[in-house]
Amino acid sequence: MFQYIMRRLGYMLVTIVIVAILGYIIIELPPGSYVDAEVARLRAMGGNMAPEQIEALYQRFGLDKPPYQRFLKWSIGLSIDNGAVSFSGGFIRGDFGKSFQYNMEVNKLIWDRLGLTLLFSMLSLVFSWVLAIGAGVYSATHRNSIPDYFITVLQFIGLSMPSFLLALLLMVFAQDVLKQEVGGLFSSNYINAPWSFAKFMDLIGHMWIPIIVIGASGTAWLSRVMRANLLDVMNMQYVQTARAKGLTENVVTWKHAFRNAIHPLIMVLGGSLPGLISGETLVALVLNLPTTGPLYINALLQKDMYLAGAFLIFLAVALLIGNLGADILLAWVDPRIRYE
Amino acid sequence: MAQAVTPVPQGSAAEEQIKDVGALSQWTLIRMRFMRNRLAMVGTIGLIIMYILVFLGDFIGPNEFSHQNDNYVFGGPSQFTLTGSDGKFGLYVYGTTTVLDEDSFKFVVSVDKSVTIPVKFFVKGDPIKVLGFINTDMHLFGTGDPEQRIYLMGADSIGRDEFTRTLVGGQISMTVGLIGVLMSIILGSILGTASGYFMGLADDVIQRTIEVISSFPTIPLWAALAAALPPVSEDFTALDRYFLITVVLSFVSWTGLARQLRAKVMAYRSADFCQAAIAAGGTDARIIFVHMLPNASSHIIVTSALAIPGMILGETSLSFLGLGILPPLVSWGSLLRESQQVSVIIQHPWILIPGLAVVITVLFFSFLGDGIRDAVDPYSI
Numbered sequence: 001m002f003q004y005i006m007r008r009l010g011y012m013l014v015t016i017v018i019v020a021i022l023g024y025i026i027i028e029l030p031p032g033s034y035v036d037a038e039v040a041r042l043r044a045m046g047g048n049m050a051p052e053q054i055e056a057l058y059q060r061f062g063l064d065k066p067p068y069q070r071f072l073k074w075s076i077g078l079s080i081d082n083g084a085v086s087f088s089g090g091f092i093r094g095d096f097g098k099s100f101q102y103n104m105e106v107n108k109l110i111w112d113r114l115g116l117t118l119l120f121s122m123l124s125l126v127f128s129w130v131l132a133i134g135a136g137v138y139s140a141t142h143r144n145s146i147p148d149y150f151i152t153v154l155q156f157i158g159l160s161m162p163s164f165l166l167a168l169l170l171m172v173f174a175q176d177v178l179k180q181e182v183g184g185l186f187s188s189n190y191i192n193a194p195w196s197f198a199k200f201m202d203l204i205g206h207m208w209i210p211i212i213v214i215g216a217s218g219t220a221w222l223s224r225v226m227r228a229n230l231l232d233v234m235n236m237q238y239v240q241t242a243r244a245k246g247l248t249e250n251v252v253t254w255k256h257a258f259r260n261a262i263h264p265l266i267m268v269l270g271g272s273l274p275g276l277i278s279g280e281t282l283v284a285l286v287l288n289l290p291t292t293g294p295l296y297i298n299a300l301l302q303k304d305m306y307l308a309g310a311f312l313i314f315l316a317v318a319l320l321i322g323n324l325g326a327d328i329l330l331a332w333v334d335p336r337i338r339y340e
Numbered sequence: 341m342a343q344a345v346t347p348v349p350q351g352s353a354a355e356e357q358i359k360d361v362g363a364l365s366q367w368t369l370i371r372m373r374f375m376r377n378r379l380a381m382v383g384t385i386g387l388i389i390m391y392i393l394v395f396l397g398d399f400i401g402p403n404e405f406s407h408q409n410d411n412y413v414f415g416g417p418s419q420f421t422l423t424g425s426d427g428k429f430g431l432y433v434y435g436t437t438t439v440l441d442e443d444s445f446k447f448v449v450s451v452d453k454s455v456t457i458p459v460k461f462f463v464k465g466d467p468i469k470v471l472g473f474i475n476t477d478m479h480l481f482g483t484g485d486p487e488q489r490i491y492l493m494g495a496d497s498i499g500r501d502e503f504t505r506t507l508v509g510g511q512i513s514m515t516v517g518l519i520g521v522l523m524s525i526i527l528g529s530i531l532g533t534a535s536g537y538f539m540g541l542a543d544d545v546i547q548r549t550i551e552v553i554s555s556f557p558t559i560p561l562w563a564a565l566a567a568a569l570p571p572v573s574e575d576f577t578a579l580d581r582y583f584l585i586t587v588v589l590s591f592v593s594w595t596g597l598a599r600q601l602r603a604k605v606m607a608y609r610s611a612d613f614c615q616a617a618i619a620a621g622g623t624d625a626r627i628i629f630v631h632m633l634p635n636a637s638s639h640i641i642v643t644s645a646l647a648i649p650g651m652i653l654g655e656t657s658l659s660f661l662g663l664g665i666l667p668p669l670v671s672w673g674s675l676l677r678e679s680q681q682v683s684v685i686i687q688h689p690w691i692l693i694p695g696l697a698v699v700i701t702v703l704f705f706s707f708l709g710d711g712i713r714d715a716v717d718p719y720s721i
Contacts, residue, residue: 018552029568160649160702162656164676165695171682182682278559282657286680296560297661300567312564316556323555 005328012320019316024071027309097306099299106310109295114314117284117291120210121276128215128222128272133265135219136226140234141253151223158220163279167213167286174209182209184288210287214279218272222265229261236260263334270326273319370638373715380711383704390701394510395471401504402482402490404466405670409489409499411438414688415449417494424456432456433483433490457483459490494690496678505670506694512671514701516586517651521644524590524597529640531594532601533628537609543602550595558592559657565591566663578669585664589651597643604636638716645709649702656698672698 039054065073074097096106135155139148171182187202233239234257242256243249284293292311299308364372374380393400409415415436424432435455441448465479465486482490492503535546553561565588570576608614608631617627633640658664659673666674675694679685685692 015548015551015555018548019555022552022556026564026568029565156703156706157699160653160699160706162653162660162673162695162698164657164660165692165698168679168682168685168692168695172685175682176686274554274557277557281557281559281563282661285661297563297663300563301662303567308564308567312556312560315560319557320555 001331004331008324008327012324015320016317019320020075020313021071023309023313023316024074026312027074027305028067028070029305096310099304099307102304102307106307109307110292110310110314113290113292113295114311114318116289117277117280117293117315118318120207120214120280120284120289120291121273123207124211124215124218124276124280125272127211128219129265131215132219132222132226133262136223137230137253137258139223140227140230141249143231155220155224158216161216162282163213163217164282164286166216167209167283170209170213171287180205182206182287185290210280210283210289213283213287214276217279218275222268222272225268226261226265229264230257233257233261263330266326266330266333269329270323273322273326277315277319366638370715374711377711377714379707380715383707383711386700386704387708390510390704391514394507394514397504397507397511398468399470399476399478400480401501401507402465402479402492403501403504404468405504405508406500406668407466409495412436412449412489412491412495412499413447414497415491415495415499416688417690418491419451420459421456424458425454431459433459433488435488455488457485457488460484493693494688496675496691497684502675502690502693505675506672506697509670509672509675509694510697510701512582512665512669513652513655513673513698516582516589516655516671517648517705519583520586520589520593520651520655521648523586524594524647525640525644527590528594528597528643529601529633532598533605533632535598536602536605537624537628537632539606546598547602550598553592554595556592559654561592562588562654562658563661563663566658572666578666582665582669585655585658589654593647593651596647597640600639600643601636604639605632608632608635642709642713642716645705645712648709649705652698652702652705 096110099106099109102109135151139151142148174180174182185203185206186199187206230253234253236257239252239257242252247256280291281293281296283289284291285297288294292315296308296311299305299311398405403409418436419434421432421434422429424430433456435452435457436449437452438447439450440446459481460483461481463479463482463484464477465482465484467475467477468479469475489501491501493506494502496502496505531546535543566585569581569584569588572578572581614627614631617631622631655664655671656673656676659671660676662674662677664673665671672694676692679691679695
């Protein structure tokens with residue numbers, strides 16, 4: 001087991017390196033360099049720049065160097081000047097470059113938001129698992145009943161609705177029917193207030209919409225998988241044996257069948273994380289949440305590529321860690337898995 | 341997952357007519373199974389109708405899709421009546437006027453029930469281009485009066501006809517998935533087959549690439565790639581951008597197909613018929629194209645049919661963010677940009693109609709995809 005985890009960690013490191021390279025390519029993709037953008041921005045503000053100034057900017061960002069050297073500088077802070085090698089800053093030391101838009105270091109901007117994104121994703125994951133398992137087991141044990149059809153219809157709708165549309169509809173519902181203020185994390189009168197029980201309740205009141213919306217498509221999909229798996233297992237002979245022994249239907253379902261039907265779900269756990277983070281990006285934008293989504297999309301629209309690149313790489317790394325966790329969990333739950 | 345679909349009735353008439361089922365080809369059997377699946381047929385017929393509607397959208401809509409009407413800003417759906425003000429029977433639409441709302445100091449559209457305008461069919465209206473090449477000013481229906489227009493589903497923030505825009509937007513939204521899937525089939529088939537067939541270094545490189553691409557969250561990655569596209573200008577038209585957006589969408593989704601094809605090809609490699617072909621001295625190309633791909637073709641179709649909904653949702657999301665389709669083209673996602681604020685939706689709920697179109701289309705494509713999967717492989721879960 002230990003060896004298996006170590007090997008997986010090794011693979012993950014290799015993948016992270018490639019992810020960083022790809023992330024850097026994306027940073028450099030937009031036509032025109034970031035210095036050109038910066039120069040254009042300064043000119044738009046009325047200042048005129050001397051050619052020497054522009055040249056200095058080019059040198060400072062190392063744009064006169066070949067791409068691989070720029071990548072090394074950006075990633076591990078290795079710079080080569082006329083054969084002299086020096087280290088300073090770089091992605092791995094927490095220096096992610098500078099956001100042009102906010103004119104500040106990227107790492108000052110992202111940590112709070114990244115934390116909130118992960119919090120929302122985790123809560124949605126828990127929500128969608130609890131709901132999906134409940135709905136899946138119910139519709140499998142009450143096959144072809146009216147609630148089963150109802151759940152099936154809901155699943156189809158959940159799968160075919162863009163997450164931002166569901167967010168908009170729920171917001172309309174909350175504002176028009178529940179008369180609740182929506183959007184953001186706090187109501188306006190609590191934003192600057194010190195922490196209190198009332199503020200906490202206000203936070204909970206604002207969190208349910210994002211959690212439902214982010215989890216929705218995952219729930220729909222997971223509950224379909226759960227239903228199909230459980231139906232499969234319920235047809236097996238050992239389940240029949242359990243019934244023949246005189247066990248109650250509840251014990252048969254939960255203790256015998258359910259345990260064998262949950263494995264495929266854990267297997268797709270890692271695969272469902274990208275969907276959660278993708279959904280979060282859009283939903284946060286619609287709901288005006290202070291998470292990575294709005295900042296990221298805004299950075300892309302403004303071609304603020306250091307900021308966008310840092311987010312993209314962090315989200316990818318978070319996913320890789322999540323996948324590793326899911327695989328370890330699966331290996332732990334299912335003794336039949338071999339650590340090849 | 342087949343259980344989620346309505347159970348297939350056993351022994352239909354078509355099967356009973358043909359005594360010798362063994363004489364039917366694989367494709368005939370698949371088609372018969374597909375035709376028996378009611379949801380799949382609903383999806384197929386629904387999609388055919390929708391494609392006809394959106395491609396004739398310029399003609400079916402009573403107004404030109406980008407026509408702005410200053411007197412109909414956020415005007416609601418037109419109201420119809422069966423009796424005209426002169427007491428005659430027929431289909432009439434009530435006239436509208438713009439009045440200043442004393443409370444909000446905004447101009448609002450109000451229905452004037454004393455004025456009725458007859459609705460005419462095949463009537464002259466704004467000049468349009470149907471299917472991109474037929475220049476005409478004929479519309480399926482309208483009033484014929486440019487001052488009093490019909491707005492079946494209301495108008496948006498600058499008085500453009502939401503109904504026509506939804507139909508025309510469908511031309512983009514309903515094709516982006518098809519073209520994107522076509523591209524990911526090409527990419528996924530080549531790389532997936534190469535990976536499974538040649539193994540070794542090629543396999544390692546392709547598998548690591550797939551792993552890296554799928555370790556990015558989809559929408560953020562799509563957004564980053566779309567942001568890298570140049571802005572719309574003289575040399576780079578909105579249509580060029582549309583094609584590059586489909587490339588961006590397929591850049592992520594080929595990985596799933598490639599993975600599955602690799603597994604299939606590896607299984608075929610050790611099968612007798614491939615071993616025989618190798619022993620008989622068949623070239624790599626012949627083995628791949630004659631022996632392997634035809635076997636995997638049903639699988640490719642299933643995977644790509646199931647990938648279309650995700651692409652349509654992807655385009656909608658990107659355009660909603662302002663990173664996808666840009667004006668002058670419209671898509672359902674870019675139409676939904678109007679509805680970013682809850683207060684606007686509550687006052688003018690008809691601007692959400694493109695969203696309904698997305699849901700229906702994706703639903704039909706899911707029915708179709710599930711139906712194809714069940715027909716091709718009835719024993720899958």
